[in-house]
Each structure stands twice: as C-alpha cells, then as structure tokens.
Amino acid sequence: MEGDEGRKFLQAGDWLGWKGLDTAQRLGQPEPPWYNVVQDEAQMIQLPEPSAELGTVSVRDVLQQRRSRRRFSDQPLALEELAFLLWSVQGISGGDHRKRTAPSAGARHPLETYVACSGVNSLPPGIYRYQVERHALATLPAAAEASSLKDQLTSGCLGQAFVGAAPVCFLWTVRPERSQWRYGPLASKLIVLDTGHAAQNLYLAAESIGAGTCTIGLYDQDALDGLLGVDGIHELVVYAAPVGFPID
Numbered sequence: 001m002e003g004d005e006g007r008k009f010l011q012a013g014d015w016l017g018w019k020g021l022d023t024a025q026r027l028g029q030p031e032p033p034w035y036n037v038v039q040d041e042a043q044m045i046q047l048p049e050p051s052a053e054l055g056t057v058s059v060r061d062v063l064q065q066r067r068s069r070r071r072f073s074d075q076p077l078a079l080e081e082l083a084f085l086l087w088s089v090q091g092i093s094g095g096d097h098r099k100r101t102a103p104s105a106g107a108r109h110p111l112e113t114y115v116a117c118s119g120v121n122s123l124p125p126g127i128y129r130y131q132v133e134r135h136a137l138a139t140l141p142a143a144a145e146a147s148s149l150k151d152q153l154t155s156g157c158l159g160q161a162f163v164g165a166a167p168v169c170f171l172w173t174v175r176p177e178r179s180q181w182r183y184g185p186l187a188s189k190l191i192v193l194d195t196g197h198a199a200q201n202l203y204l205a206a207e208s209i210g211a212g213t214c215t216i217g218l219y220d221q222d223a224l225d226g227l228l229g230v231d232g233i234h235e236l237v238v239y240a241a242p243v244g245f246p247i248d
C-alpha cells in the first residue's frame with residue numbers, strides 16, 4: 001500500500017530535520033562500545049591472520065561465478081578459511097577500528113557476526129562470536145546441545161533445511177544504539193544497508209575460496225535471537241547465511 005510504514009522505511013528520511021535533532025551524540029552522551037565485550041577470557045580462540053593465499057581470485061571472476069548455494073558437501077572448512085571469511089565480512093583492515101573490509105554509514109559498524117559451526121576443523125561444534133577487535137572467536141555458553149544445533153538452525157529459518165545442513169552458518173545481529181547515537185530515528189535504514197554490504201562480502205569471499213553461501217531473510221526472530229542469547233531489543237538478529245562447499 002502506498003504510504004505504508006514499510007515504504008516509509010525505504011525513503012531517505014528527514015535528513016534536513018536530523019540536522020536540528022538532539023541526537024545522543026549532540027547531547028554529549030558517551031559513544032556506545034563498538035564491540036561486544038568478552039565475558040570469559042578462558043573461552044577465547046585466536047584466529048589465524050587472513051592468509052594472503054586466500055581470496056586471490058579476481059573480482060571479475062568471483063562476480064561472474066557468484067550464485068546462492070543451497071547444497072553443500074560434507075567437506076569441513078579449515079579454520080584458516082573461516083578466519084578469512086570473518087575478516088572479509090567485518091575485519092579491521094587499517095590502523096583503527098573504523099577501517100573495515102565492509103563499509104558502514106558513518107563508520108558506526110553496528111553489526112556483530114556470529115558463526116554456528118558444526119564442520120570447522122579444530123573447532124568444537126558450537127556458536128561463536130567474532131571479536132573483531134582482536135580477530136578472535138568468543139565461545140558462547142551452549143544455548144543448544146551441539147547435536148541439536150542443526151535442527152535449531154533449520155527451524156529458526158522456518159524449515160530451510162540447507163541452513164542446518166551447512167558446516168557453518170553466519171548470523172548477523174545489530175546493536176542499533178551504535179548507529180542511533182549519531183543518526184537517531186534515521187539509523188534503521190542505514191543499518192539494513194550496512195548489513196547488505198557485509199553479506200555481499202561473504203558471498204564474494206566464499207566464492208573466492210571455492211565455497212558458497214545463500215543469505216537468509218526468512219527466519220523466526222525469537223528463535224534466532226534465543227539461539228544466540230540476545231535480548232531482541234539492544235541486540236537482535238537481522239540476517240543469516242549458511243556457508244559450505246557447494247555440490248552444484
């Protein structure tokens with residue numbers, strides 16, 4: 001319907017009005033933390049640096065071959081491959097944390113990247129959060145038995161069985177406050193645009209190592225929020241993407 005809330009969301013927003021708004025930043029409120037703080041140092045897993053040998057296929061070639069992949073072999077990912085993919089979607093690529101492999105409106109970087117892993121060499125099955133500030137994984141307290149992780153991913157994505165069947169599933173959450181601090185009510189559209197950039201990086205990086213992905217917009221909000229143990233308000237799931245080695 002013309003003029004409905006969904007369409008309104010797609011519009012540019014009132015940027016002229018925003019210039020006069022009392023945003024949190026203009027009110028001098030402290031900037032929200034730019035990464036989720038690690039709760040348990042003992043549960044950290046350092047990732048290998050993104051190997052210069054991975055991702056060397058030309059942009060032209062990965063654009064040509066990119067497809068949404070929904071059938072995966074049993075081949076696990078190497079930890080080096082997972083590390084490369086995580087760096088590709090959100091990694092720090094310059095001298096400070098605002099210089100990343102993916103762009104973000106105002107360099108607010110509201111995304112957090114989680115991976116549900118059942119097939120990564122030398123990584124116990126479970127859910128991990130990418131700690132971008134140190135290129136490491138934080139092990140989440142087990143919300144699901146490792147054996148039921150695949151089932152929970154499938155049901156959380158409304159019966160899309162290829163999600164649970166993949167050796168790895170990326171799950172993106174957002175911390176809206178990071179963007180709202182500067183952009184107030186105009187933040188949400190920017191956050192969604194940011195998410196698309198990160199996801200496209202995953203598509204291209206996965207193709208470049210012979211793997212593949214299919215981004216997932218159809219999912220059950222409460223189920224995936226619950227799987228990651230996020231509250232659905234200050235942090236909520238916005239997108240998912242199973243990754244594996246395609247068999248078609």
Ligand SMILES: Cc1cc2nc3c(=O)[nH]c(=O)nc-3n(C[C@H](O)[C@H](O)[C@H](O)COP(=O)(O)O)c2cc1C
Nearest residue numbers: 066067068069070157160214215216217218219239
């Ligand atoms: C925002 C978005 C949400 C999507 N959600 C799903 C999904 O839930 N399930 C699925 O099988 N494919 C999903 N896809 C993949 C699209 O179906 C796919 O990109 C489209 O069919 C074009 O195919 P291609 O990616 O191979 O070019 C999604 C893609 C995007 C960009």
